[in-house]
Amino acid sequence: MFSSIRVKYSLILSSAKLVKRNYKGNHNAVELTKDRYKIKRNNYSVINDKDISFFENQIGKSYVVTNSDDIEGNNIDFLRSCRGNSQLLLKPKNEIEISQILKYCYSRNLAVCPQGGNTGLVGGSVPVFDEIIISLQRLNEIYSVDEITGIITCGSGCILENLENEAKNHGLRFPLDLGAKSTCQIGGNASTNAGGLRVIRYGSLHGSILGIETVLASGNILDLMSNFKKDNTGYHLKHLFIGCEGTLGIITKVAVLCPAISSSINVAFIALPSFEAVLKTFVKAKKYLGEILSACELIDEISFKRSVETFNLNPPISGYPFYMLIETSGSNNKHDEEKFNIFLNNGMENGEILDGTFTGEPGKISEIWKIRELVPVSLIEDGYCFKYDISLPLRDFYKIVLVMRERMKNFDVDVCGYGHIGDSNLHLNVACKGFSQDIYRKIEPFVFEYTSKLKGSVSAEHGIGFLKTKYLPFSKSDEAINLMRNIKTMLDPKNILNPYKVLPQE
């Protein structure tokens, strides 16, 4: 019943192109953040000609952008949820220039918004008002690749896909992988503690990133670079900056530990009758595929249809309520295939797996992955999408999709769920024609209250950014938020680094 995939995709667009295309939309259609979300500007200075001259002298005229057309793409986020009104985009080349910029901004009380690939989904990577955008794109050098230890050191502006390719050239596998890899930058990944598809195998960036260099609000450069998995010399400061979303420092360099590349990669795309069968299949995947399991993704019927129909994909199977994409990465293909067969046969015999396809051919693997990777893009293709990225106890993992679907039945929306079930991480989406306050208010704060009741996390991997600050208390105690504030005040007393983000307004 399981065979190598034979489908042909009539049209395969790379996620990369789609991501880029979205930046070119009609910007004026996006409301300014300050209007849509009704928030008040902090009392920062406003840039003047003297400031511009200073920056031009420091980093060179061609890296100081003031033309608003050229800045517009940097003012709007990927989801078109947020639109800032920055008048100045700086493109420094290294940590020294960033240090000079921040020292100056600190003394002048000018707010800044650090920006990587601007692929964030919570409005964290674009300014809210007129913050100066500091692009990291020129910090894109790969400094070293150590084939013995597997450590890559590089600038924070390196594009994830480039790092993946460089790793591959040295027999290594970059431990982070996500849909936006052709555009996102490793510094942004680190700042947001990006999760993605392979956390189940390689863990989070808190483990993979061995060292970072970051520039503080004061302009001081904090060198926490390390080439060691084990380094117990004092407080583990790097973790403060991994996931701080640019509010405590601007990451300029990282050292990333990469595992050896797997010579054998296999993927199964399977259909399941119920969420209960999904859960059983996940537990069995851990048991039978154990150490070779490298991705375990869930796609529900609506997510599947949106992806397939929007991009005219020709999927190997269709017509089922649930699908899973299960990937293994190992060092011996014969062994891996054998393990996969035992796992799949067991699932078929027990009625948990209804149908599916299994392949080890790279071209076909990438076709299968597209079904999953194009889901998020398909949901925003012809309108707007309210996106929720939550961690939930596995037993209650899918119930929220059904509850939300019932709740939204009077609206013209698609409610669907997909995501990294192997990490208890659900992407709950409500896709609609356009942003609507009615829909917005029907979903929020309900979705966060519901998540909180199940002791889930209101942001699994996307972060808090601008859009979720007021929901932080649903997942964090007052004591914890208080400590966050104290840390923020200690490191950035004037609150010039990515303001209005992460911490709730007081």
Add this chain to the structure above:
Amino acid sequence: MFSSIRVKYSLILSSAKLVKRNYKGNHNAVELTKDRYKIKRNNYSVINDKDISFFENQIGKSYVVTNSDDIEGNNIDFLRSCRGNSQLLLKPKNEIEISQILKYCYSRNLAVCPQGGNTGLVGGSVPVFDEIIISLQRLNEIYSVDEITGIITCGSGCILENLENEAKNHGLRFPLDLGAKSTCQIGGNASTNAGGLRVIRYGSLHGSILGIETVLASGNILDLMSNFKKDNTGYHLKHLFIGCEGTLGIITKVAVLCPAISSSINVAFIALPSFEAVLKTFVKAKKYLGEILSACELIDEISFKRSVETFNLNPPISGYPFYMLIETSGSNNKHDEEKFNIFLNNGMENGEILDGTFTGEPGKISEIWKIRELVPVSLIEDGYCFKYDISLPLRDFYKIVLVMRERMKNFDVDVCGYGHIGDSNLHLNVACKGFSQDIYRKIEPFVFEYTSKLKGSVSAEHGIGFLKTKYLPFSKSDEAINLMRNIKTMLDPKNILNPYKVLPQE
């Protein structure tokens, strides 16, 4: 040439018993820390009868220990390097009682020393002067084990080996393993970011520990418990406490993610002609054993001899300059054995592996592990041992042992090296008859200067504790140490939590 092991150990003592025996030695032979290291007491209050009464009322008379004989074991560290002079040992039962104790100590300006299993190797777990010892041993409840997600939540006083057994009962493998597991506690492990034998496979505790609860110096309880691998809600605060060595908070609860247990475990103990061969073998282990590699240990000739001779072991092979213990854990024994065979044959054919033994039998595996696990105990059995736990670039990993041996040639000492080569972590040891200032000064600060020159870490997994504070600057910049100080001041303004530890005296 490779066969299942056939040796018999005439006498196998468990590490546990050895650890415990050491606590019962002649305590008066150990100099007080304040005399040996000539340091000055901070200006804390001194406990009085009123304080004792307060504590007796709060936690019960039988948990307030004032008899100095009963406290003596808690005043001296495992290595007999440090001896405090505490007059009061408290044994609270939960985070509420610890909160009450700290609130009181904070108001009275009384310093405290949190203590787990007291198996630390840098003098971090015993008082320096008369700090009140807060034992965590009664927080030893396992709250829950989730077989689907693999998450165990428990009190910080749980003994590591008990957690390992509980995990096993639920089809899980506890991700941390180290020599002191029969005595050490998970809270102490978390506070010191203990590394151990399986970091190469399961990563560090920063990844495995999903949530913690900690009591701050103010007595406030900070609840950072989480059951999710992905939880990007604000700053990742837990990492501040993992590895803070009890100086920022007292950990009272943890949630630990455990992988599925491996049905197949195999171990090879091999002999190698040179360090170059060791390095090549490590790289090949990553390549051929890839995802099943779960330990990769190095033992040099002197370490091997000390262990074997001290405990009358009957090792399967002997007479070589280097040994490696390589362990795999997988889900299919046939596959694992096949991979191991390919790896070992390759090494033998290329002359990197000279001889060895290979086994999958649990009893024999544990006999082999004893050769490695008894090395540290054998080095302190009849005297004193200066222990250094450093991370070094692999290319220069072993050179420091040779350099140190040459440097110490006029002393009656054994200089040896062993450790977790898979994590670039070397245990450099200088074993001698007893502590001597001459030997001490010949080794330090040289060993740290040398490590620093190679950009290594002066403490890979043991931490800074009391013994290494002045060497912290060899691995951390002024800017980093400054930030650590600011964090310490923010969280513990009166410096009552485990003073004289981690941060260098100003």
